[in-house]
Amino acid sequence: MPPAATTNLGYTPPDGGWGWAVVFGSFISIGFSYAFPKSLTIYFKEIQEYFSISYSEIAWVSSIMLATMYAGGPVSSILVNRYGSRPVVMVGGLLVSVGMIISSFGTSITHLYICVGVIGGFGLAFNLQPALTIIGKYFLVKRPIANGLAMAGSPVFLSTLAPLNQFLFDNFGWRGSFFILGAIVLNCCVAGSLMRPIKVKKVTPSPVFKGAAKEQVGNDKEDSGTPVDGLLEGQEQQDKKQAGCAAKVNQFIDISLFKHRGYLIYLVGNVVMFFGFFAPVVFLAPYAKHLGIDEYSAAFLLSIFALVDMVARPGTGLVANSRWIRPRIQYFFSFSVAYNGVCHLLLPLLGGAYAGLVVYAVLFGIAFGMVCALLFEVLMDLVGAQRFSSAVGLATIIECGPVLLGPPISGALVDIFMDYKYMYYACGVMMVVPGIFLFIMNYYNYRWLEQEEKQRKEQEELQIGTAKELAAMEEGYDSELGVKLSEEEETTHLPTKEA
Structure with a gap:
């Protein structure tokens, strides 16, 4: 597609260096985001028997968590655009941790819906989105490789969390396991700390065409008497009025x-x-x-x-x-x-x-x-x-x-x-x-x-x-011949008032 990735960033991504540490942080963050809801199904049978509920009712725990993770995307986007990836991922890790720890004291399935599904789902949304976004800040040429390595976190964590959850379940039950998982998922905060923002000076676009337009307007100004700045400001005000509400929304997303x-x-x-x-x-x-x-x-x-x-x-x-x-x-x-x-x-x-x-x-x-x-x-x-x-x-x-x-x-x-x-x-x-x-x-x-x-x-x-x-x-150059005219030729070349 259009090769606009470099131009709209305003700098050339390093394609390496600290970027590989960022990929490792994204690997952890993406791994938890995709694998965590699936790995919790190991505890469903015991939770179902504990609360005396149907399988469809317990299945909603993972469904709500995944749906909230996807639905929380715009909120995560706004926060990433405003504060950057690092703080958002760290807050996401804290949210998932708090949700899992509180749910370990749950007294009803509704409690799990809110703590695991909603709070944990939003935490995973705050983990997923920034991890995907920051890779594009560090990589351009090697971006497909970096994305592939980061996305590999999902199957790696799924194959790791499944036996770990079985071990926790056998030794601590579902309540103790949820409490321990709340501590384990704090590793997302460590992953977030690796996502160091790039500090570069933005490259402003070349003012060649803008200057040429300004010169043209300036030439017109001599004939019409209309101020250049007035024309430009009037155009800007008109554009702002046309943008209206959409411009305000675009400040966030x-x-x-x-x-x-x-x-x-x-x-x-x-x-x-x-x-x-x-x-x-x-x-x-x-x-x-x-x-x-x-x-x-x-x-x-x-x-x-x-x-x-x-x-x-x-x-x-x-x-x-x-x-x-x-x-x-x-x-x-x-x-x-x-x-x-x-x-x-x-x-x-x-x-x-x-x-x-x-x-x-x-x-x-x-x-x-x-x-x-x-x-x-x-x-x-x-x-x-x-x-x-x-x-x-x-x-x-x-x-x-x-x-x-x-x-x-x-x-x-x-x-x-x-x-x-x-x-x-x-x-x-x-x-x-x-x-x-x-x-x-x-x-x-x-x-x-x-x-x-x-x-x-x-x-x-x-x-x-x-x-x-x-x-x-x-x-004073002739645009067709490219030869500088003498003062007399310039006088004859310029149109007279009578003409």
Whole structure:
């Protein structure tokens, strides 16, 4: 997409140095954000029995936490734009910690909804967004690699937190475990402390064209008698009046992104995609059990998936950073989304054998890792690092609906047909369709961008030519011959009053 990432930052990112410490901090922060809600499911059975509630009621704990994490995106964006990434991540770690510690004294499921779901969810939102944003401040050339390494925190933490939670549960019960997890998640504050802001002097744009325009207005001023400053100030006041309320909102979050063509294409594709993105992971082990496979082997499928995903994310970052893929990275993302869908469509055709499920777990792990590694990189490629914070905040609040509703809708398909294959068919279609949509629309978007870039260069060349011609006229040069005229020739060259 347009190479605006450097220009709208006002400096050249270092692409290394302390940036790798920032990547490590983002690795920790992103790992907790995505893995923490999933790892808490280990405690659900005991909590369900303790409060004498149904499985659907206890399942809302993770759903509320994930939905709040996505819905809190705009709030996190505003805070990041105002205060930077470091303090927001540290406050997020404190919020999750406080939520988990208070929930360990909970007396009802509603208590857990508020403490774990709402307070903890907002804390995770404050962890996720700044961690994604600050990578774009430190990296440009190596940004896909940095994003891939940071996003690898999700499978690494999931594979680590799952056995840790089982150990805590066996030794301390759910209350003691929640209290200890509240202390462990304070590591997000340590991760936030690594996110040191870059202090650079902003580069102001060249005043060549502005000066030329001012000179032109100045020449007109001599004839018309209208002050230059009055014209410029009047134009600025008119622009301010037209902006109105939107300008005030843009001080906090950039809603003008909804006029960005590439961003709208990204949003439409992602909203459809998220309806079928998480459900195949959630139902993989139950599907294996439905086919008669034992619980240990069914759980091992998730381990295979997580290990492959762990390798696929940084690997995708390396591939995306190659000179063949980077200029057209949106096509690579479109392929990744469609590839996910093809995996889901093929699963029922692999039969009920365990070997077929292992093949699916490997292929799906690669596909899932590819999408996760590219999900935010392509967004940054579209809007640039400067507007990324607002872009991801607005995107997450729109995507929280499909994230919340996708698994329940997929579960309803299983209840209706009493078979998992129709759910996987539906998820496959929900991934293939947006993949094709993104590929087609990005093809046209690249063409439109090339045409706009060509027109912009032509306008710049025309403005440069006009500015040079004005400068030459002022110094008494003939703009056509380039030869300095004598005083007598200048007098004859200039138009007389009679003329």
